[in-house]
Amino acid sequence: MSEEETFGGQMPSREGQAVLEVHGMAPVPLANRYGRLFRVFTVWFTPNLVPAAFFIGTLVSASYIGLGFWLGSLACLIGAALGALPVALLATYGPRTGLGQLPLARLQFGRTVVVPGLLQWGSTVAWDALNAIFGAEAVHLLLSVPFWVGLLLVLAGQGLLGLFGYEAMHTFHKWMALVLGAMFVVITVKIAEIGNFNSPATAHGGNLVGGFLLLATISASFVVAWATYASDYTRYMRPEMSRGGIFALTLAGVTVSTVWVEVLGAAVAAVAVNSTAAGLRHVVGGGVLGALTLVAVWIGTVAVNAMDDYSGSLALQATGLRVRRPVIAVVATAIAFGLTLWLDTGSLSTKFTNLLLFITYWIPPFAAVQIVDWWRNRGAPPAHHAMDIQRLRPGWDALVALLAGYGAAVPFMDTTLYVGPVSSAVLHGGDIALAVGFVVGGAVYAALRYAQTRSWWDDQVAEAPAPSGVTA
Numbered sequence: 355m356s357e358e359e360t361f362g363g364q365m366p367s368r369e370g371q372a373v374l375e376v377h378g379m380a381p382v383p384l385a386n387r388y389g390r391l392f393r394v395f396t397v398w399f400t401p402n403l404v405p406a407a408f409f410i411g412t413l414v415s416a417s418y419i420g421l422g423f424w425l426g427s428l429a430c431l432i433g434a435a436l437g438a439l440p441v442a443l444l445a446t447y448g449p450r451t452g453l454g455q456l457p458l459a460r461l462q463f464g465r466t467v468v469v470p471g472l473l474q475w476g477s478t479v480a481w482d483a484l485n486a487i488f489g490a491e492a493v494h495l496l497l498s499v500p501f502w503v504g505l506l507l508v509l510a511g512q513g514l515l516g517l518f519g520y521e522a523m524h525t526f527h528k529w530m531a532l533v534l535g536a537m538f539v540v541i542t543v544k545i546a547e548i549g550n551f552n553s554p555a556t557a558h559g560g561n562l563v564g565g566f567l568l569l570a571t572i573s574a575s576f577v578v579a580w581a582t583y584a585s586d587y588t589r590y591m592r593p594e595m596s597r598g599g600i601f602a603l604t605l606a607g608v609t610v611s612t613v614w615v616e617v618l619g620a621a622v623a624a625v626a627v628n629s630t631a632a633g634l635r636h637v638v639g640g641g642v643l644g645a646l647t648l649v650a651v652w653i654g655t656v657a658v659n660a661m662d663d664y665s666g667s668l669a670l671q672a673t674g675l676r677v678r679r680p681v682i683a684v685v686a687t688a689i690a691f692g693l694t695l696w697l698d699t700g701s702l703s704t705k706f707t708n709l710l711l712f713i714t715y716w717i718p719p720f721a722a723v724q725i726v727d728w729w730r731n732r733g734a735p736p737a738h739h740a741m742d743i744q745r746l747r748p749g750w751d752a753l754v755a756l757l758a759g760y761g762a763a764v765p766f767m768d769t770t771l772y773v774g775p776v777s778s779a780v781l782h783g784g785d786i787a788l789a790v791g792f793v794v795g796g797a798v799y800a801a802l803r804y805a806q807t808r809s810w811w812d813d814q815v816a817e818a819p820a821p822s823g824v825t826a
Contacts, residue, residue: 360676366521375519378679379671381452381737387592391599393524396531397587398607401658403534405488405634405651407612410573411619419565420557423620429566430616433573434609440721441580442605446597448588451737455585456669460740462727464749470720471673474582477713478666482659482690483697489655492631492648505694509687511656516663516683520590523660530653537650544638549621560782567784568768574788575714577612581721583665663687718788719759719795723752726800730812751802759795763787
């Protein structure tokens with residue numbers, strides 16, 4: 355079976371169409387392009403209304419951050435906004451190419467795409483497990499069933515969405531944006547009554563700066579992880595769709611929901627016993643509102659994890675693995691079951707922070723490579739070449755840039771497993787590894803491509819026409 359046959363197949367062609375999407379990473383034909391612009395906002399708004407964001411907010415009072423409410427909220431806002439910028443930019447690539455993010459990376463990384471492809475697939479499984487802890491506990495408390503049963507119910511919901519694919523998730527996220535939005539308004543009103551909005555900073559001088567940088571980076575890492583998913587959820591949109599509109603709505607959808615929940619966490623950092631579903635229920639006082647909070651956690655977990663399963667399946671196909679997309683999505687869900695049970699033991703806080711940072715440090719240089727390549731191709735990369743293994747470049751330059759960006763970021767990292775020398779000696783525990791990785795990765799790739807072509811542009815002329823209905 356050829357790549358076109360394995361990675362193509364049945365797909366939706368209009369909003370609300372109930373169809374099992376067999377279509378994988380192959381470019382979406384023009385005949386199947388559809389969708390209104392505003393659904394870009396809802397698909398990015400819903401999955402960030404999750405306890406993981408709440409947990410980040412509660413870190414404002416952690417001894418190694420010590421910012422207090424207002425400085426902590428500002429750090430969360432700046433971090434989330436900066437982290438959302440590459441997500442918003444990469445989301446605009448979907449309508450032009452009809453490709454998901456990792457499939458599009460085949461144009462830059464060529465045969466070395468197996469490295470970011472496997473990294474992305476592994477990251478989506480890890481995110482599945484992290485989020486599922488909160489969702490499974492919410493079901494456990496809400497329905498009085500064992501944790502593993504709650505986990506199965508969460509995974510069943512996300513697996514079903516991931517199985518049906520693109521249109522099912524867009525539709526689910528559209529309606530859940532209203533449902534979850536209303537629920538979190540109620541939760542916000544309650545937290546407004548009990549929250550401490552004047553908690554002072556406990557860190558001072560250089561340590562205050564370091565704590566600010568660290569929290570901003572943690573907030574950014576939660577958001578920038580979406581950069582490797584971005585065009586997956588716009589690839590069915592028509593090529594003439596407003597790039598500015600997609601950029602603005604993606605930026606708003608990601609940032610508004612993330613900062614909203616993080617600020618709620620910051621407001622109750624001192625009284626939140628823990629940041630699990632039980633901790634959230636405790637914060638709002640139990641009863642009907644507590645049950646409502648658990649339902650919100652359940653829904654949010656399904657929403658975000660379905661995106662992990664879907665994007666992970668496209669990433670694994672991008673490596674060249676000839677397995678149908680729905681099959682990969684189901685397998686990833688099953689693997690997440692075991693990983694979730696492991697993460698639910700020991701110190702969740704430590705595991706969460708370390709995993710959150712380590713599975714995102716590679717993403718900024720990856721995004722930078724794609725952005726530089728898009729610029730070099732003047733916004734018109736030969737998308738149809740991504741499906742032909744014979745036309746893929748060796749891609750060593752993109753891989754070198756990715757590794758260089760990651761390597762340059764190492765001295766600026768701060769986790770409980772490793773603290774870089776610059777972070778420790780200069781930044782007082784601050785972490786700017788994401789920014790360093792982005793700048794270095796992009797600069798190295800641009801320099802290597804210029805050295806090979808003696809030009810700032812990659813004006814590639816297709817040797818054969820693009821497949822019917824696919825932009826070149």
